Amino acid sequence: MKVVDIAVKKVYRFNCPNCQSRLEADTKELEDIGGKVCKFYCPVCRKERYITWSELRKKIVYEGEGTQK
Numbered sequence: 001m002k003v004v005d006i007a008v009k010k011v012y013r014f015n016c017p018n019c020q021s022r023l024e025a026d027t028k029e030l031e032d033i034g035g036k037v038c039k040f041y042c043p044v045c046r047k048e049r050y051i052t053w054s055e056l057r058k059k060i061v062y063e064g065e066g067t068q069k
Helices: none
Strands: 007-015 022-026 031-034 037-042 047-052 057-062
Antiparallel strands (some): 007 022, 007 057, 037 047
């Protein structure tokens, strides 16, 4: 067995429900408030916003991703 890629972190991509800005948040930047809803701070609106977990798209970031080989 060989290691292909090592996962570094898990991030979520989503659009702000108010300003429609494309955002990417680390798991610790989203606060679960229950009821399938999470709270986050939008840097564009400069306010706390709410979004459902189903609207988030998960992305795994791997070691060395984004570098030219």
